[in-house]
Amino acid sequence: MIRRCDVKELDGRSYRCFFELTLQVVGGKWKPIILYHLWLEKVLRFGALKKTMPGITQRMLTKQLRELEADRLISRVAYNEMPPRVEYSLTELGESVIPIFQAMRNWGMEFEKSVAGELITGEHYESVDAVE
Amino acid sequence: MIRRCDVKELDGRSYRCFFELTLQVVGGKWKPIILYHLWLEKVLRFGALKKTMPGITQRMLTKQLRELEADRLISRVAYNEMPPRVEYSLTELGESVIPIFQAMRNWGMEFEKSVAGELITGEHYESVDAVE
DNA sequence: TGCCTTAGTATCATACAGGGTACTGATGGA
């Protein structure tokens, strides 16, 4: 029996399975890192978040934060001060995704180990080939 | 205390954390679907795999399969016949990633539910706003 | 002779995620 993946549309988003939906919401280059740091520190200001992620630009950080906020994974509290102060933290929904990150992190660790083992084996075979 | 993400290099791949490594190996538009179908059906030929994924091109399917094979998540058995026959199946490493997919799938389902609820609420507020 | 099959390659085209740089506003301090 062959199962097909059909396309769903919801709230301007389209996806063929829940896995893909999850990736759209919490995947990408920066979102997991943002969520993970917010989980570690509970509350972070925009500038502090930026410091934890060397390489991200203000433009990208703003964009990712806006999307996470729109999906209600994080909450944004702006204090009407000058200079501005804005604090970000995880919502309950945001916290619920952390165990998945940890599972993926663990899998990545095991994968790295197995690749490291493979590389050593590869070198062995290489030297054997070189002898022939 | 602020924690930083440093970049690692392994086997021509670069990543800042194990989560990112995992995404590089099993993320993307097609790889999860390929792995999931292989898990359901145990063994699939190239053509059968293609039929389960309407929308994928041969070029993309080949590319994804090659990468998954290089990372040893799937195994490829080619029979020397004409027309050709090639069978794909999950390796042990490939099977080990399935529980993560299921966790992401469940999270996606819950997220969809909560968004659907939000949409209904949104409509409610909209009509209230319209009255004012 | 010509057409069907399968599992691909090769070539060219495109969309979108992500990135670089400059600019803003209101205030406190030198």
Added chain:
DNA sequence: TCCATCAGTACCCTGTATGATACTAAGGCA
């Protein structure tokens, strides 16, 4: 008077992932 602060926006650019299309090999069959 000038500069620093913070949390952004506006505008433009690039690279990679992905896609469309055409082509191949070797045999069976009409």
